[in-house]
Amino acid sequence: MHYNFGIKWLKAFRESSEAVCKLYGPGNDFVFEDVMLDQHNIDNQDDLHRLFAPYANKDRSNGVGIHNFRIRSYIGDRNFGLLRWEWQPEDAGVFLGLDVAGKPFGTQGHTFHIYRDGMIKRESSWWDAAAILRAVGPVSPTKIPTGAYQLTGSTRSGDVKLSGARAGTLAFAQDWCNALARDTDVLRGLYAEYFTQEWAMVDDHEKDTITDTQMMKGWLGGIAGGKNGTYTFKATEYLGDERCGLILWDVTIEGASTYRGLPTKGKTLQTIGSTFQQYDSDGKIVLETTRFEDNRVFVALGLPIVRPHYWRADFDPASLAA
Known part of the structure; x- marks a missing residue:
């Protein structure tokens, strides 16, 4: 695909579940994952429709929020590629189980797509959750996993023997x-x-x-x-x-x-x-x-992160704004 498809994909987010779900398949012939929200191996249109519903919300007063996305780049071809994007929710009451009312926040992420016949066959989405916590609390995780920039000392802890395998394997x-x-x-x-x-x-x-x-x-x-x-x-x-x-x-x-x-x-x-x-x-x-x-x-580590399974048929959508 190309950058234009990424724009079409994100516009469909804001339009309706029906609009975005038409880009996957056909039918149930796809696999979707957004692991940050504990969404793994979503492989049917019913769950996918429920999953995308919050992103099409247009009511600024219900606490679900208005979800604004912007594409940064597309790297790939018509068969597969990576979309890098930014996400800026507005007027949300709860996000990841955290109180975000009146607190500006946003993040960046990437989505890998595999396409066939102009449709998404596999999707893997990942984004920076630490950025959310830095904006809204209750803690402020560092960007570097080990906690600090390495100014001095060894950057080696053991021998590494490379296999010599070619890139892309x-x-x-x-x-x-x-x-x-x-x-x-x-x-x-x-x-x-x-x-x-x-x-x-x-x-x-x-x-x-x-x-x-x-x-x-x-x-x-x-x-x-x-x-x-x-x-x-x-x-x-x-x-x-x-x-x-x-x-x-x-x-x-x-x-x-x-x-x-x-x-x-x-x-x-x-x-x-x-x-x-x-x-x-x-x-x-x-x-x-x-x-x-x-x-x-x-x-x-004991942080009050909650990732509700709102794509399930028995889930109460009202709890997203509670």
């Missing part, structure tokens, strides 16, 4: 996972001379967009150096080809005292995430955008 994705967790110098070798990484909501490109080796070590060196826990990543799926694609991964965090600056109380944490990568003709990474599924970690 699950084996290459696992090489990337291993280097990310153990040695930032090895990780840097997977990237082109000029590259861009986004690991959080971009409020300021100077601080939030990684574009050189020093910034990479500052943002990610704490993970590789094991300064605040041991991170173990496992690539579970790769969607794409040798030009670009989405890596789905699991991560286990052991021995960390904090996660995004929040006390872990000695807990071992587990979650999932996604990373989109674009490659040059030599198989080097030129663009990367990553999202952690932070909500399940926040729940494990």
